[in-house]
Amino acid sequence: MKSAVEIIPIGTYFYFRKDSLYYLFQLLEVSSNQILVQTFWSTTNVPSMDKLHQFDVKSACSEFEEEFDELIVIGKEPVTENQRLEITQFLKIKASKIARESGFLTLKKEAVEAFENGAYQEAVRLFSLAAPYSKYDIELYEKRGLCYLKLGLYIDAIADFDYYLIHDPNNELVRAAAESAKKEFSKYK
Incomplete structure (x- = not known):
């Protein structure tokens, strides 16, 4: 009905x-x-x-x-004709948003798979491509930080962990990973 x-x-x-x-x-x-x-x-x-x-x-x-x-x-x-133009614009924006969300979800899924398979360099690349789509999906920064840590890129790992901790300061696993990255980085000073 x-x-x-x-x-x-x-x-x-x-x-x-x-x-x-x-x-x-x-x-x-x-x-x-x-x-x-x-x-x-x-x-x-x-x-x-x-x-x-x-x-x-x-x-x-x-x-x-x-x-x-x-x-x-x-x-x-x-x-009116102006309203028809508004409809067209609205539908274009909606289609772009759907495509963007779909692209983001695909990139994130591929990045998580690369991370889980130990392909840390590829995971960093994919997480980095996904990051501009959603700066509030902090899982990207956690996992990319872990990749950087595994690759020995401690400054990058610290930056991602710090960003993550701004949004979720009580995550003890990320806090421990950040401390580990800082400890490793201090060895090279």
Whole structure:
């Protein structure tokens, strides 16, 4: 069964109320896997077509994933050429994000496999390629630091372990690995 949003015509303005706020949208596009809308900032004012100019756009195009009890239709206007351009831009960004996440996950998987197989030089290369995709996936820095440690690249190992410990200062294994790298590096001073 289709949702209420999927059966209203393209260009329709609709809103729902949650708590004491009204959430206004304009339906831009419906496909089998997504609903695209123009989103307006929530407000305490009841939306109507004659008051549209009072509502500020929050997002020119976004996916509609809201939960609501009752949807109220207030009117319809054709989707403009500018809105169609926003839809195209949104879809390009979404596709790039999906491709980026897929590329990151592939690189990370290959890097972890190389690490587990003892191919530390290759693992460093792959972790380094994956790192710019997600600076908050600290496992990359832990494992690359361990690779550097195994390869005797202590300064690089220390840098990765220090970065990791900024985000997870209580990881005793990484802390011990960092101390080991520092101890080994001090031998060469």
